[in-house]
Amino acid sequence: xxxxxxxxxxxxxxxxxxxxxxxxxxxxxxxxxxxxxxxxxxxxxxxxxxxxxxxxxxxxxxxxxxxxxxxxxxxxxxxxxxxxxxxxxxxxxxxxxxxxxxxxxxxxxxxxxxxxxxxxxxxxxxxxxxxxxxxxxxxxxxxxxxxxxxxxxxxxxx
Amino acid sequence: xxxxxxxxxxxxxxxxxxxxxxxxxxxxxxxxxxxxxxxxxxxxxxxxxxxxxxxxxxxxxxxxxxxxxxxxxxxxxxxxxxxxxxxxxxxxxxxxxxxxxxxxxxxxxxxxxxxxxxxxxxxxxxxxxxxxxxxxxxxxxxxxxxxxxxxxxxxxxxxxxxxxxxxxxxxxxxxxxxxxxxxxxxxxxxxxxxxxxxxxxxxxxxxxx
Numbered sequence: 001x002x003x004x005x006x007x008x009x010x011x012x013x014x015x016x017x018x019x020x021x022x023x024x025x026x027x028x029x030x031x032x033x034x035x036x037x038x039x040x041x042x043x044x045x046x047x048x049x050x051x052x053x054x055x056x057x058x059x060x061x062x063x064x065x066x067x068x069x070x071x072x073x074x075x076x077x078x079x080x081x082x083x084x085x086x087x088x089x090x091x092x093x094x095x096x097x098x099x100x101x102x103x104x105x106x107x108x109x110x111x112x113x114x115x116x117x118x119x120x121x122x123x124x125x126x127x128x129x130x131x132x133x134x135x136x137x138x139x140x141x142x143x144x145x146x147x148x149x150x151x152x153x154x155x156x157x158x
Numbered sequence: 159x160x161x162x163x164x165x166x167x168x169x170x171x172x173x174x175x176x177x178x179x180x181x182x183x184x185x186x187x188x189x190x191x192x193x194x195x196x197x198x199x200x201x202x203x204x205x206x207x208x209x210x211x212x213x214x215x216x217x218x219x220x221x222x223x224x225x226x227x228x229x230x231x232x233x234x235x236x237x238x239x240x241x242x243x244x245x246x247x248x249x250x251x252x253x254x255x256x257x258x259x260x261x262x263x264x265x266x267x268x269x270x271x272x273x274x275x276x277x278x279x280x281x282x283x284x285x286x287x288x289x290x291x292x293x294x295x296x297x298x299x300x301x302x303x304x305x306x307x308x309x310x311x312x313x314x315x316x317x318x319x320x321x322x323x324x325x326x327x328x329x330x331x332x333x334x335x336x337x338x339x340x341x342x343x344x345x346x347x348x349x350x351x352x353x354x355x356x357x358x359x360x361x362x363x364x365x366x367x
Contacts, residue, residue: 002192021226
């Protein structure tokens with residue numbers, strides 16, 4: 001069996017380059033081309049996919065602030081305008097003081113955004129609730145019948 | 159035969175210009191044969207999703223002498239220059255660098271992962287090649303099928319592929335020498351993974367040095 005130590009192999013190393021038995025230029029060209037493509041892909045990735053420190057833990061959870069909506073007993077929903085920026089006050093558009101001593105803000109006219117209704121229609125046809133909650137207003141009974149009060153009425157006593 | 163005749167015959171022999179291999183430097187190429195033929199393979203990184211493993215793995219060239227080895231080694235790009243996801247494989251004869259090859263099927267590999275940039279990776283790879291083609295790492299007989307380097311973004315991996323996975327004594331001897339070749343200290347681990355476990359999600363090494 002032919003064996004060569006590392007030292008022996010180094011002794012046989014030619015000092016100058018020797019021609020090889022395959023197309024080395026084509027081989028190098030393939031490698032250069034792949035490197036070029038990888039470079040472009042990396043550049044594109046860095047441009048459009050910003051790396052985050054939380055890369056290994058999934059995407060960070062971003063909380064979007066939901067507008068506060070209050071719904072009254074009649075089913076009317078309105079945006080809560082309590083958290084209004086002070087800058088808008090300074091601009092004089094809203095929250096203007098009336099100049100009186102008690103400095104009570106004048107009740108302003110509601111903007112279009114504040115008037116927006118959030119109507120949740122009742123899709124259950126068999127339900128006794130009206131399909132449109134706005135109908136509750138018209139259907140609302142003005143006088144309610146109290147059965148217990150009826151039993152205790154004077155007519156029965158007779 | 160007279161003296162004149164002998165002189166004439168000697169001149170006819172033309173001793174001053176012998177026609178042996180030694181007469182021409184161009185023709186005289188004494189080469190040192192290796193124990194077997196070796197084939198260099200290259201795995202091209204995929205740049206298109208349609209490319210399959212068989213498209214990417216290609217034989218580059220073969221050699222049978224020390225001189226041919228040096229010519230090829232000096233010409234091809236070194237591991238540090240290769241693009242990520244590239245592999246060089248040097249395998250004996252016509253063994254394909256795949257688990258499915260009958261010569262590899264019952265074998266395994268001694269492997270070590272060099273994390274980070276590893277500035278001397280070109281030198282370590284060359285040392286591994288010399289140990290394999292010089293047959294100094296395998297004193298018994300042709301237990302080694304090939305040697306592989308994987309170039310990845312976070313690490314380099316060098317592995318020696320063996321013919322068997324159960325010859326513990328021979329494998330331990332090879333592993334110890336391979337550890338020296340790769341200049342690994344006592345704190346660095348060299349793992350032997352049988353190819354039969356290669357398809358597992360988290361293969362466990364059967365030997366560790």
